Amino acid sequence: MSLYPPLFFSGVRVESVAEDWTTIRVSHRVRPWNCNVNRSAFGGTLFAMTDPFYAVMAAGQLGSGYRIWNIVGGIEFLAPGRGTVSATMQLRADEVEVIRDQIRADGHSVTTHTTEIHTADGTLVARASQDLSVRSIRS
Numbered sequence: 001m002s003l004y005p006p007l008f009f010s011g012v013r014v015e016s017v018a019e020d021w022t023t024i025r026v027s028h029r030v031r032p033w034n035c036n037v038n039r040s041a042f043g044g045t046l047f048a049m050t051d052p053f054y055a056v057m058a059a060g061q062l063g064s065g066y067r068i069w070n071i072v073g074g075i076e077f078l079a080p081g082r083g084t085v086s087a088t089m090q091l092r093a094d095e096v097e098v099i100r101d102q103i104r105a106d107g108h109s110v111t112t113h114t115t116e117i118h119t120a121d122g123t124l125v126a127r128a129s130q131d132l133s134v135r136s137i138r139s
Contacts, residue, residue: 001014001017001056002014004052006048007026007048010028010034010042010044010045010048011028011029011031011034011045012026012027012028012045012048012049013026013027013028013029014026015027015086020061020093021056021057021059021060021061021091022057022061022090022091022092022093023057023088023089023090023091024053024056024057024088024089025086025087025088025089026049026050026053026086026087026088026089027084027085027086027087028041028045028046028049028081028084028085028086029083029084030081030082030083030084030085038080039080039082040080040081040082041080041081041082041085041125043075043077043126046075046077046081046085046117046125046126046128047073047075047126047128049085049087049115049117049128050075050087050089050115050117050128050130051070051073051128051130052070053089054070054089054091054113054130054132055068055069055070055132057089057091058091058096058099058132058134061091061093061096062096062099062100062134065136065137065138066103066134066135066136066137067134067135067136067137068132068133068134069132069133070130070131070132070133071110071131071132071133072129072130072131073128073129073130073131074128074129075126075127075128075129076126076127076128077125077126078124078125078126078127079119079123079124079125079126080125081117081119081125081126082119083119083120084119084120085117085118085119085120085125086117086118086120087115087116087117087118087128088115089113089115091113095111098111099111099134103134103135103136107135107136108133108134108135109132109133109134109135110131110132110133110134111131111132111134112129112130112131112132113129113130113131113132114127114128114129115127115128115129
């Protein structure tokens with residue numbers, strides 16, 4: 001996943017993916033060629049650190065037969081991201097069961113997921129969120 005061009009070229013590295021697709025950890029090392037004018041992490045890169053991963057975890061846990069995409073995304077910048085920043089996304093099995101239940105009841109599910117991005121010393125840099133839409137593609 002670290003070789004996916006939008007992540008690779010922005011310097012985002014996938015550090016780990018849980019076998020059960022419940023947790024993904026990513027990092028980004030801020031360097032002179034990938035920082036903003038304040039020498040901190042570029043905001044688009046911070047959002048890219050979180051953007052695809054809830055959909056990836058949902059697809060891994062739900063399996064085939066679903067159309068999954070982010071319909072809303074946002075980020076709140078709280079402090080400059082310097083050095084190495086990291087984020088851990090979690091989509092617990094019980095949350096996926098809620099998604100399944102919503103699809104059975106309503107034909108679709110929309111859930112909101114939030115991720116915090118921190119520096120190595122624990123400073124909270126940003127809080128990103130995505131609204132994940134899931135629909136069954138089975139008749």
